[in-house]
Amino acid sequence: MTEAAAPQELETRSGPPAYDASLADHGLEPKEFRGLTYPLGDHAPGYGEYFAIAPGLGWTRLPVPGSLDHINIWLLDDTDDEGEGVAIVDTGLHMPASTDAWKKLFAEGLQGRRITRVLVTHFHPDHVGAAGWLCRRFGVRLWMNRTEWLMARMLTADVREQPPEEAIDQMRLAGWDDKRLDEMRARGWGNFARMVAPLPIGHVRMEDGGEVQIGERRWTVMTGGGHTPEHACLIDKAGQVVIAGDQILPRITSNVSIMASEPTADPLREWLDSIAKFRAALTGDELILPAHGFPFTGVHERLDALAAGHHDRLDALEAALKEREMRAVDTFGILFARKVDDSVYGIATGEAMAHLRYLEYAGRATCTVRDGVAWYSA
16 A cells, blocks of 8 residues: 655644544545555554544554554543543553553643543453553543453463463464473463553443443444454444454454363354354444554455455365364464464464364364374364
8 A cells, every 4th residue: 555645734633633523634545455445545643643533533553562563542532520531442562662652642642631431342462451551540440341351350360480281281282392382381371461561450341232422422332252252342333433453453364262261162153253243233334443454444345354264264274184184283374374483373373273173163173182182184
């Protein structure tokens, strides 16, 4: 995609949103790519900068190490008992680069406006990492789905010198060799807590189908499974806007993995069920605000592509299993277009396990465990 035009015009649109801000008046050229439309082109705010998308709706970005590069943060005009302010949706990692960007946003982009509450879509560190820090800094409540909050609380509390043997056994089951298992032991257990500030001991529950009034917008909560147990999206039906978190991303596919906390689960089935749920509930005209990438329209096309991509990989995997037995680590070349190096080996293993589990539970593959290793065939 090309650079957006008229950068000098963008500079005048930083700071709190004007009352007449809308998608139509940004002076940015929309982009089309693979059936999706990006109304703001490839424009994105810098770290700690404020960009007004629509009335009462702002956007900033925070840095994330690795290939993700960034997370999108959404800022909603809000009102509480103390008056007007801004609600935050998702928080970034708790690390110096993120907190520096937050401080810049508070001082410059928001020009000292109050923070009224912090909402988090799901428990992953890039979303919940700075939530506790923000809640303490401004004396406000954390809003999350109960299951997602409990997952975050559990993982921040579970710090050990070595991984539990159940976790080691799960990686051995997937086909990890002794060298990788020894490296896993050496890393310890509790990396989650290193990226997440201590969370408040209480939260305001966001449950599926519930409604949250934030300023002049009324948001319906819709949860999805597979990526996390109950990932919460916020849908403004009147304004046709969806804060989608990782549930609907425009260009990458959210990781769907077998987790140590649910070793017998079928997360890919939950993920495909969630895609169907959102496909049926959304009109197709909504502006989607994803956690990574750019705001886009064309959600039906994207959901269809996500489902088709997984089914294509499942079919290819089933065909390969008819040729020979495989462990989870033997399937990477079938499931992933990129080379699986050490930086993503664990994530790739979890996703491979999820695809094999789906085939097994669907009766399309069988699993035989020999010497602690799971071998699959069709």
